[in-house]
Structures are given as C-alpha cells and as structure tokens.
Amino acid sequence: MTQIIDHIPTDQSESVLCCYVNATSKMQIVRITNICDWYFERVVFPGQRLMFEALPQAQLEIHTGMMASAILSDTIPCDRLVVDPPENAPWAKQVALRAEAEQPTAVPAGS
Numbered sequence: 001m002t003q004i005i006d007h008i009p010t011d012q013s014e015s016v017l018c019c020y021v022n023a024t025s026k027m028q029i030v031r032i033t034n035i036c037d038w039y040f041e042r043v044v045f046p047g048q049r050l051m052f053e054a055l056p057q058a059q060l061e062i063h064t065g066m067m068a069s070a071i072l073s074d075t076i077p078c079d080r081l082v083v084d085p086p087e088n089a090p091w092a093k094q095v096a097l098r099a100e101a102e103q104p105t106a107v108p109a110g111s
Contacts, residue, residue, distance in 0.1 A: 008053060014056075015055060017052075017053055017083045019083045022047065022050075026065055027043060029042070029043055029063040033061065034057075034058060040058075051083070054078040056079045060081065061074075
C-alpha cells in the first residue's frame with residue numbers, strides 16, 4: 001500500500017523501508033508520533049505483515065487491541081525494522097553494529 005495521504009514530510013531519500021509483523025493473536029494499532037509534521041497509524045491484524053516507509057529515527061508504537069480499548073504494549077525503533085538497508089546510507093553502519101552487538105557469541109565445544 002502506498003503512503004500517498006500521509007507522506008513523510010522530509011526528503012524521501014532519507015526514508016527507509018520497514019517491516020513489522022503482528023505475531024500475536026490480537027489486533028494491533030501501530031503508530032509513529034515522534035516525527036514532526038507527520039503522523040502514521042495503521043491497524044495490523046494477527047499474523048499480518050506491514051511494510052511502510054519511515055525515517056530511521058522514528059519510533060513505532062504498538063498498541064494491543066482489547067474490547068473498546070488499546071494498551072501501549074511496545075515501542076520499537078524503526079531502524080530495527082529496516083528491510084535490506086542500502087550500504088551507502090549514513091545510518092546503515094549503526095544498524096549493522098547494533099545487530100552485530102546483539103548476536104550471541106559462540107562458545108567452542110569442549111570449553
């Protein structure tokens with residue numbers, strides 16, 4: 001789905017392609033509210049995958065739906081949801097370093 005109505009207010013070359021998957025059994029509402037002059041909100045059904053463009057510094061809020069209410073259940077930095085970041089992007093090195101730091105270190109067998 002294209003983002004014609006709620007396009008990012010800055011230069012599109014700064015935007016990144018992100019993917020979020022609702023791995024729960026409940027409906028979720030996802031929002032980005034920390035980018036000035038831009039508000040992004042979508043409903044994500046259980047098992048649904050959402051592809052969207054955002055700025056790397058954006059924060060994706062996950063609101064889990066209940067009967068007539070929603071509770072903020074998580075906030076995810078969009079730079080952690082990037083799909084195949086271009087290697088020449090200035091933030092790509094930070095994403096790669098963060099991912100590398102989160103990898104568990106292997107312990108040699110017999111130690």
